Amino acid sequence: MNEALLVARVRELFSDRIGDDGAxxxxxxxxxxxxxxxxDFTRSIPLPFIARKSLAVNLSDLAAxxxxxxxxxxALALPEWALAGIDSFLLALRDAALRHxxxxxxxDLSSAERLTIAITASGRTSRPxxxxxxxxxxxxxxxxxIGGSATGLHLLQNxxxxxxxxxxxxxxxxxxxxxxxxxRHVDPEPEVELGMALSALAEVTACIDVSDGxxxxxxxLCEASRCGAEIERERIPMFPDLLSAAGTLxxxxxxxxxxxxxEYALLFTSSMRExxxxxxxxxxxxxxxxxxxxxxxxxxxxxxSRPLExxxxxxxxxxx
Amino acid sequence: MNEALLVARVRELFSDRIGDDGAxxxxxxxxxxxxxxxxDFTRSIPLPFIARKSLAVNLSDLAAxxxxxxxxxxALALPEWALAGIDSFLLALRDAALRHxxxxxxxDLSSAERLTIAITASGRTSRPxxxxxxxxxxxxxxxxxIGGSATGLHLLQNxxxxxxxxxxxxxxxxxxxxxxxxxRHVDPEPEVELGMALSALAEVTACIDVSDGxxxxxxxLCEASRCGAEIERERIPMFPDLLSAAGTLxxxxxxxxxxxxxEYALLFTSSMRExxxxxxxxxxxxxxxxxxxxxxxxxxxxxxSRPLExxxxxxxxxxx
Numbered sequence: 001m002n003e004a005l006l007v008a009r010v011r012e013l014f015s016d017r018i019g020d021d022g023a024x025x026x027x028x029x030x031x032x033x034x035x036x037x038x039x040d041f042t043r044s045i046p047l048p049f050i051a052r053k054s055l056a057v058n059l060s061d062l063a064a065x066x067x068x069x070x071x072x073x074x075a076l077a078l079p080e081w082a083l084a085g086i087d088s089f090l091l092a093l094r095d096a097a098l099r100h101x102x103x104x105x106x107x108d109l110s111s112a113e114r115l116t117i118a119i120t121a122s123g124r125t126s127r128p129x130x131x132x133x134x135x136x137x138x139x140x141x142x143x144x145x146i147g148g149s150a151t152g153l154h155l156l157q158n159x160x161x162x163x164x165x166x167x168x169x170x171x172x173x174x175x176x177x178x179x180x181x182x183x184r185h186v187d188p189e190p191e192v193e194l195g196m197a198l199s200a201l202a203e204v205t206a207c208i209d210v211s212d213g214x215x216x217x218x219x220x221l222c223e224a225s226r227c228g229a230e231i232e233r234e235r236i237p238m239f240p241d242l243l244s245a246a247g248t249l250x251x252x253x254x255x256x257x258x259x260x261x262x263e264y265a266l267l268f269t270s271s272m273r274e275x276x277x278x279x280x281x282x283x284x285x286x287x288x289x290x291x292x293x294x295x296x297x298x299x300x301x302x303x304x305s306r307p308l309e310x311x312x313x314x315x316x317x318x319x320x
Numbered sequence: 321m322n323e324a325l326l327v328a329r330v331r332e333l334f335s336d337r338i339g340d341d342g343a344x345x346x347x348x349x350x351x352x353x354x355x356x357x358x359x360d361f362t363r364s365i366p367l368p369f370i371a372r373k374s375l376a377v378n379l380s381d382l383a384a385x386x387x388x389x390x391x392x393x394x395a396l397a398l399p400e401w402a403l404a405g406i407d408s409f410l411l412a413l414r415d416a417a418l419r420h421x422x423x424x425x426x427x428d429l430s431s432a433e434r435l436t437i438a439i440t441a442s443g444r445t446s447r448p449x450x451x452x453x454x455x456x457x458x459x460x461x462x463x464x465x466i467g468g469s470a471t472g473l474h475l476l477q478n479x480x481x482x483x484x485x486x487x488x489x490x491x492x493x494x495x496x497x498x499x500x501x502x503x504r505h506v507d508p509e510p511e512v513e514l515g516m517a518l519s520a521l522a523e524v525t526a527c528i529d530v531s532d533g534x535x536x537x538x539x540x541l542c543e544a545s546r547c548g549a550e551i552e553r554e555r556i557p558m559f560p561d562l563l564s565a566a567g568t569l570x571x572x573x574x575x576x577x578x579x580x581x582x583e584y585a586l587l588f589t590s591s592m593r594e595x596x597x598x599x600x601x602x603x604x605x606x607x608x609x610x611x612x613x614x615x616x617x618x619x620x621x622x623x624x625s626r627p628l629e630x631x632x633x634x635x636x637x638x639x640x
Contacts, residue, residue: 001403006429009407013414014424023426025391030425032440034395036432071345075354075438083321083636087329094333104334105350106343108438109326110635112356118395118428118438120352315430316403 021064031061037114048092058121059190066199067123069102077112129207131224148239150260152185207268213312231289233301341384351381357434368412378441379510386519387443389422397432449527451544468559470580472505527588533632551609553621
């Protein structure tokens with residue numbers, strides 16, 4: 001069983017409207033995400049980061065739907081070690097909620113062997129951004145450079161500290177590069193303001209957040225829109241210094257950029273040009289290709305076009 | 321750290337409006353509950369029961385707030401064993417949702433070592449029932465006999481089968497008694513219709529569902545209402561045949577009824593008399609005592625009044 005099959009069964013049983021980053025209920029958007037210790041994070045990550053990330057992944061879903069955050073509820077299952085540090089968790093959660101103007105209105109507390117955080121967040125928009133709105137001829141945009149999060153995860157898994165300090169015997173990468181990649185992984189910034197701005201632009205046709213990886217999330221968007229895509233390798237904005245650092249770390253930068261997950265950049269489509277859209281938004285966004293009629297995702301590199309397999313994160317596939 | 325201290329800290333950091341069975345957002349009620357394998361259930365419980373119960377505990381919270389169910393989102397973390405039986409889980413969840421007229425609009429799927437289900441449910445009411453509305457002189461009501469759920473849990477933990485079949489060497493209790501107590505534990509019925517009816521009756525002043533145990537939930541209600549209560553032991557409706565079966569099972573029926581959790585009966589207060597309220601509702605409800613000014617919960621038995629300690633479920637206390 002892979003995730004696509006399971007999601008298809010869920011849609012069949014419950015509603016074929018399921019499948020966007022959030023559910024649309026009138027002008028309300030609702031999304032839920034659960035983070036589980038040893039699956040989504042380890043105990044070595046300080047609790048304030050876990051708190052912020054658990055809210056950030058939900059805020060990113062609201063952003064992908066173009067919603068203005070309104071409220072959230074938080075279900076927490078706490079093992080002893082987390083109960084001991086619960087105040088730092090709650091304080092970080094409160095600060096993140098204040099910063100993104102989302103009110104935490106309730107929750108549920110219980111005990112468990114593994115720290116588990118399930119947050120449901122709600123927002124409002126009069127024009128929800130769906131995955132299904134892309135049309136042939138639309139340009140495909142990324143909101144920011146990607147590849148940092150998967151690199152940061154690699155560093156943490158190979159002994160780097162949260163501050164970017166390397167393990168004893170290791171190839172050299174710049175400490176600031178390491179720290180900033182790790183930060184991208186453990187403390188992702190949801191694109192809340194951008195999502196709200198995209199919702200207000202009628203020329204923006206579809207949106208998704210890059211949580212599973214560019215290749216997989218682009219495939220999701222194309223499948224929902226019943227179209228295909230052609231992106232240009234050279235136009236994908238890459239996390240600063242990734243190209244030079246990757247070799248030292250034994251990472252293939254192309255793999256990291258195309259398939260690395262948990263970026264929480266927005267991937268969206270619009271008839272507008274990059275310069276025009278960036279000006280309207282007052283910030284850079286990056287055109288990386290275009291939507292095509294034929295239902296296949298392709299990538300062009302050095303003038304050669306080839307199919308792009310969705311090799312991002314699948315929660316239930318042993319191979320990824 | 322016990323649950324009361326933790327909840328007090330959460331209220332201090334986020335909102336002192338937190339503390340009812342659900343959050344009130346305009347005319348919308350939102351509640352969230354998480355069930356975790358080996359804490360709230362074991363693998364020996366068939367997946368359809370786990371699915372129904374995970375929805376039922378949320379529906380019971382909506383009922384306690386007097387809300388008409390509208391939508392729910394479901395976050396699921398699935399270990400291998402549950403993934404193998406996921407279809408039976410999803411089908412049972414769909415059937416329960418249809419029966420209670422709540423639409424499952426979205427969710428989140430991931431993997432984990434322990435099956436974890438976090439549901440957030442929403443409903444609507446123009447008059448939410450709060451814990452804080454009880455006034456001295458109000459009568460205290462239970463919606464149905466209690467004590468079955470804790471007895472059912474005891475039977476399951478001591479080797480009875482889901483169908484009420486006893487382990488080999490055991491004292492005799494009637495198979496139908498055992499099966500019905502176990503059913504009360506594994507397949508609780510939320511009082512959705514009653515909650516909606518209570519919300520429509522202006523004479524109903526406060527409500528909570530009996531999830532932690534009568535003694536603890538009554539203490540919660542009194543604390544929120546800044547008042548006390550005096551209940552009569554003989555008037556508390558008891559699960560059928562519990563009194564005779566308890567001795568055989570080594571259970572103290574008084575403990576089971578006063579402190580046993582997961583009943584999902586409604587506990588509510590009203591100025592109306594039992595007969596009048598039952599007639600208005602078209603179903604029996606049970607007056608068990610009255611609200612008093614002095615902020616203490618007392619119980620009268622054989623004409624003697626004594627304090628009733630809250631000895632129901634505390635998620636973080638080692639002693640319970």
